[in-house]
Amino acid sequence: MGKTYCHPAMKQLKDQQTRYAPKERRLEQVERAEQLLGEIDRTKRYPYDYLCFRITGFRPDNWSALMIEGDEARRDLRQFVEDLSATVRQPVEQATEPVLTVDEVSKKYNVSTRTVTRWRRQGLVARRFVIDGRAKVGFLESSLQRFVAEHRGQVERGSRFRQLTDAEKDEIIRRARRMSQFRSGEVGLIEIARRIARKMARSTETVRLTLKAYDREHPDRAIFGPSTTPLDDDAKAQIYLRHRMGVSAENLAVEYGRTRSSVYRIINEVRAQRILETKLEFIGNESFDDSKAKSVIMAPLPAPADGKAPRRPKAPKGLPPYLASLYEVPLLDREQEAHLFRQMNYLKSEAVKLREKLDPAKAKTAALDKIDELQEQALAVKNQIIRANLRLVVSIAKRHVGPMNNFFELVSDGNMSLIRAVEKFDYARGNKFSTYASWAIMKNYARTIPEENYRRDRFVTGHEEMFEAAADNRIDEHEYESALKRMQEAIRGMLDRLDDREKMIITSRFGLGGASERTLEQLGRELGITKERVRQIESRGVDKLRRIAGEQKLDLPML
Template sequence: MHEEYRDEKIQELRDQLTRFAPKAKKVEQAALAEKLCGEIEPNRPYSFDYLCFRITNYRPEKASRHNVEAADLKHDLFLLIEDLSDSADVSVNEFTEPVHTVDDLSRLFSVSTKTISRWRDAGLVSRRLLFGGRKRVGFLHSSVEAFVANNREKIRRGERFSQLSDDEKSEMIERARQLVEGGASLSDVTRQLSEQMNRSPETIRYTLKNFDADHQQLAIFPNHRATLTDDDKRAIFKLATQGSSVTQLCKRFKRTRSSIQRILLDMRMQHVMELPLDYMYNEDFDATASVMETREQEYLAPLPEATTPSRKVRVPSGLPSYLAALYDVPLLNREQEYHLFRKMNYLKHKASRLRDSLETAGATKTAVMDQIDSIYEEAVKVKNKIVQSNLRLVVSIAKRHVASSDDFFALISDGNMSLIRAVEKFDYSRGNKFSTYASWAIMKNFARTIPSEFKHRDRFRTTTEELFLSRQDDRLDPYAEETVQRTRQRELSKILDRLDEREQKIITARFGLGRGNEPLTLKEVGEEMGVTKERIRQLEVRALMKLREAANEAKIDVELGS
C-alpha cells in the first residue's frame, strides 16, 4: 500500500475501501476512480463529498467542507487505483480486455522501461494485478489507449528514447569517433549525432558514456572527467564568484555549458539556503500589502538624526590607537537603536519569506535569489552598524575584569563575539536598552571563560619560580554583576504587593522574576492570559508606574524599563 498520499481524507477513504469493500466492489471503484481522473480540470478545488460519491456511489452521512486541489487529487487517485487493485487480488484473466506489462509496452512502443515509468508519472494509469500467481504492475488496454490519445506528442518524443540495437550502437560509436578525430567536443558530438540519428541527446550521451566505461583502452573521450564530486561543485561555484566565465569553467572541468550553469544554480541555491536568517519575529512584519507598503517605507528609512549631539567621551588611558578609535564612533540614542534593530530584523524576515518561496519560484528563481542576497547584505550592514556603535562597551567591561594586557586582548576578542550574538538575540520590541542586555550577555560569558582560562594556565605552569612570580589576580569578582542582579530582583519582589494579581503575573512573566524563568514577549504573555499583545503592553505600563511610585516611597533603587 502507498503511504505518499497528499490528502489525508483520500488516504482515510483508501483505508476504508481496502479493508471493508468486497473484491468486485474494489474493481468497480478503481474503474470509477480512473474515469474521474480523466475529468479533472487543472487549477480548481474539488469537494471531498463529491469525490467520495463519484468513487463509491454514496454520499457521507455527515457533510464535509474539505476540498482537494486538482493536482493533489490526480496524484492521489493514481495511488488509490493501484491500492484498490492490489488489495482485491485480481488476476489478469478476470478482465475482458487485454492487460499489458511494463515490458509489453516497452516492446509495443519501442521505448525503454524507464520511459514507461515516466509515462506513469505523467498520468498512465496502472494497477497491481496477478500474472500467473505473481503480483506485478499491469495496464489495461483501455487505459493505454486513453493515455496515447491525450499524449501524442509525449509518445512521439518517447520514441527518441527507444532502446538501441547493437548495430545502432556500433554506428553511433563509429560516427562519434570520426567527429572526435575532426576536433569535435563531447557537446558537439552529442548535438550532431542527435540530429543525424534522430535520437535524444540524453540517449547519445548515455551510450557513449557506457562505451567508454566498458572499453577504457578504446574510449572515445579518455580524458573526460567522471561524475563531479561535491568538492568539484564547490570549486566551480567559488571560481565563478571570483570572476571565472562559464566558458572557462567548461574547459577546465570538461563539462557542457548547460551542465556548468545547472551546477552554478544548484550551488547558488545551497548557498542561499545556508544563509543565517534567524531573527526576532514581530507581528507588525505581517500585514496586508497596502499596510506593509507604508510600514516598509518607515522600516527601511535612513537612520534618524540625533536630537542632541552626543558629548565627547574621554578615552580610557593605556588603550592602543585602534581601540581608542572606537570612542570616535557616536553612541546610538534609544530612537536610533530601535530603528536599526527593527530594520535588521525586518530585512531578515523579508529575506526568509522570499527563501520559503524559492521552491515555487520557477523561472524567476535566479531573480529571487538575487533579491535575497541583496536584502541579506543590507541586513548585515545594519547589524555591523549596531555592533560598531557598541564595541566600546566590550572594552569598558573587559577593563573592569582583567589587569594583565595579555588577558585583556583575549577578553576583547571573546567579548566581541558575545556582543555579536547579543545583537542577533535582542528583542527590541520589549523597549529595553540594548546596552543593558549586551552587558549582561558579555559578563555572563566572561564569568564562564575567565575561571577556566586561569585553571588551564595554573595546570600547565612549568616551574615553581613562575608560579610564585605570577601576578596576583586583582580583578573584580566576575560574579559581582550577577549578585547585583539578584539583589534587584529581591527588591522588586518586595514592592510587587502593590499590584493586583493580573499585574503581578504580567510583570513576573515580562521580567523573568520566577526561579529559572526567562523573560517572555508581549505576545507570549498575551497568549497565556488570553488577551491581545497591545492590552498586555497597556497593563505593563500601568504596573510599572505603580512600581516606580512604590520604589520611591520605599527608597529602593530599582531600574525599571520605560
C-alpha cells in the first residue's frame, strides 16, 4: 500500500484518532473500518460523514458535503486500517484470529512475495502487528479468505506459476517488439505488458520484468529505450498534482514515457521542493539538543499545578455560537503553557534539522513523510495554544469597540495578532504568554484603529447628508430654514411609505430624528436576524427612497 490517501479527510481522521483516541478505542475503530470495508460497493458514492460515523460513532462538523467514490473509499479504508493499527502496536499473540505474515501467505499459495504486495494494492487488507519484537505487516485469516473469494481466478493463476521457458521469453519479446512498432509512441511498456499477459496467461509484472531484463541485457536492440527528453518544471508539477489526486504511478509512467521508479523520483523531488519553500521558524532552546530530554518534551500535557481539573466558565447568554464556543476550551496555567510552547518549537526544530539534510534530487519518501508528520504535529500544538487564548482576544476587542469600530472585525484582526504572537513568543524567558499576547494585540490596535478612522474621516461623508440639504450662503437664513423644513417634512413622508422594519432600520442606521446611530450587529440582535439580513433590508429601504425621491422630483444628496 502507498502512504497517500485519496481524500485528505480520511488522513485527517486517522491523525485525529492517533492523537486523541486511547489504544483500546483505536483497535475497535480498526475492526469497524475493516467491517465497513467489506460493505462498500465500488460503483456507489458514500458521504464522508457516514464513513466517519461507522468508524468512530460520531458525525464530523467539517467535510459534511464530501462525497467519496466507492473505489476510493475502499482504498482509503485499507490505508486507514493499516496506519491506525500501526499506532496500536498490538502483539500478534493478542489477535482474535490467526495472523499470517507476507512470507507465510507466499508459501501457502505458492506465489512470490512481490505477488503478495500486488494483492495488497488490489484489495488485500493488511494490518501492523508486533511480531518477534518488530512491527510487521500481517493478514488476518478472515481478511485473506475474503480476498481469495473475490479474486479466486487471479489467486489460482498465481499458484500455478512456473518459470518462463526460453521459448516463452522469445514469444514475449517478439510480441512486444511488434506491438511497439505497430503503435509507436501510443502505448508504453505497462500497457504492452498487460496485453501480452492476457494473451499468454501470465501476470503483467512477469512480462514487464522479462522485457526490462531483455532491454538491460541488449541495449543496442532495446524495445523500450530510455527517454532522454528532460521534463520541465511544469510537467513535474503536473505529475505530482495528479498523483496526489489518485492517478497511479503506472499510468503516469505510460503517459509521460517514463519508468515507474522515475515517476516516484519526480514526485519526491517536487514534494521536497515544496517542503523547502515552506517558511518554518522556531524559537530554539539548548534542551532540544539533549536526547534524554525528548521524552519529557513530548510527554502529554501536565495536569494543572493545583491538582484540580480546569473549571470551564459558563458562557454568557446571547453570545453568537462562535464566541460561546470559546468558553468550552479550558485556560492553560503557566506550566502547561510552557510545556506546549516547548513542544511546538521542538517539533519545528526537528523538522528543520531533517529539511537541512534534504536533497530534492535524492529525496526518500520516508524522510518526507517524517518531515510532514513533524510539521503537522507542531501545527496541532500551535492550534491548541491559539484555541486556549481566543477568549483573550475577545476581551481586548470589547474594550476597543466604538461607534465606528466593528466588533467582529476587531476580533478577526486580534486573532491574526495572536497567531503572530504564538510564533514569536519565547517561553524560556519566564513571562506568561497572555501578557505578551495582550501587548501584541493592543499594539496592533493602536496602529490599525487610528489608520481606519483616518481613512473613514478622509473619504467618507456623514450619513445625515443623505436627507438634509447643504446650506447655501447665497440665500438668506429665513429662506434656508424654510427650505430645510420643507425637505424634512418630505423625508418624513417618504419614510412613512416604508414598512415598519425598513423605517426602523433606516432611522437607526442614519441617526434620523435625533436617534443615535446603531451598527448592523446591534440592530440584528434587537430584531433577531443576522447582520447580513439587516444590511439587505437597509439596502432595500434606500432603493425605495431613491424611487420615491425620483417620483417627487426631490434632489436629495447621496441618494
